[in-house]
Amino acid sequence: MERITIAMAKGRTANDAITLLENADILFSDFNEKGRKLIFVDDERQVNLIFVKAVDVPTYVENGAADIGVVGKDVMLESPKDVYELVDLGIGKCKMSVAGFSGTEISRLPQLTVASKYPNVTQSFFDEKGIRTKIIKLNGSIELAPLIGMADVIVDIVETGTTLKENGLVILEDITDISARLIVNKASYAIKTERIQQFVENVKRGLGVCT
Ligand SMILES: Nc1ncnc2c1ncn2[C@@H]1O[C@H](COP(=O)(O)OP(=O)(O)OP(=O)(O)O)[C@@H](O)[C@H]1O
Numbered sequence: 608m609e610r611i612t613i614a615m616a617k618g619r620t621a622n623d624a625i626t627l628l629e630n631a632d633i634l635f636s637d638f639n640e641k642g643r644k645l646i647f648v649d650d651e652r653q654v655n656l657i658f659v660k661a662v663d664v665p666t667y668v669e670n671g672a673a674d675i676g677v678v679g680k681d682v683m684l685e686s687p688k689d690v691y692e693l694v695d696l697g698i699g700k701c702k703m704s705v706a707g708f709s710g711t712e713i714s715r716l717p718q719l720t721v722a723s724k725y726p727n728v729t730q731s732f733f734d735e736k737g738i739r740t741k742i743i744k745l746n747g748s749i750e751l752a753p754l755i756g757m758a759d760v761i762v763d764i765v766e767t768g769t770t771l772k773e774n775g776l777v778i779l780e781d782i783t784d785i786s787a788r789l790i791v792n793k794a795s796y797a798i799k800t801e802r803i804q805q806f807v808e809n810v811k812r813g814l815g816v817c818t
């Protein structure tokens with residue numbers, strides 16, 4: 608049997624992703640969410656699991672360092688990669704939204720300053736609306752930007768809405784729903800077709816998705 612390598616993030620989606628693999632009969636008995644181990648090997652089923660930063664998952668898959676990846680749709684939208692996106696895994700559900708102070712009229716401003724971790728998605732979204740923007744790329748604590756006057760609005764992930772609420776912000780417009788996707792390296796899919804198709808079928812069966 609050919610060995611396959613799966614890349615995923617050891618962040619908030621890791622536990623659900625591990626459960627998905629378990630449902631597909633792939634077990635990493637020594638996995639511990641609090642541990643710092645970055646690579647796990649299942650010799651019986653010929654699967655390696657590597658933990659990388661969420662935004663790097665598609666890079667590992669595109670370059671063939673991993674055959675398969677589990678990654679948020681937000682990451683794929685921001686930096687599209689030349690990979691196959693095969694399954695919506697239905698975990699890591701959240702949405703990407705424009706948020707700001709209640710009553711902010713986006714289209715009234717001559718130029719909108721937007722803070723975001725997602726500058727490319729932000730640019731396309733406002734370009735499509737014909738709204739001129741200045742985009743400030745941040746890597747975290749995005750909700751702070753309107754509070755200190757650095758941006759008029761933000762584009763960020765909203766899950767429970769707690770972060771917005773606790774900072775006195777509201778959703779002004781939703782951009783898109785987000786969930787984790789299973790992505791596959793194109794060459795791996797060509798070379799290890801049966802092995803990868805079998806893996807994908809097992810994952811889908813574990814998800815309860817009809818194939
Ligand atoms: N509340 C949330 N905030 C951010 N991402 C969320 C949330 N809920 C689900 N997600 C999904 O989980 C992924 C983020 O996972 P993770 O926490 O590992 O990455 P991260 O926020 O970039 O963390 P880090 O910068 O610490 O690596 C996102 O790409 C998104 O698809």
Ligand SMILES: O=P(O)(O)OC[C@H]1O[C@H](OP(=O)(O)OP(=O)(O)O)[C@H](O)[C@@H]1O
Binds near residue numbers: 750764766768769770
């Ligand atoms: O709607 P909620 O459930 O409150 O979740 C949304 C928040 O979670 C994420 O931040 P994260 O925890 O990744 O922190 P950071 O971006 O500030 O690093 C995201 O950027 C929002 O700030």
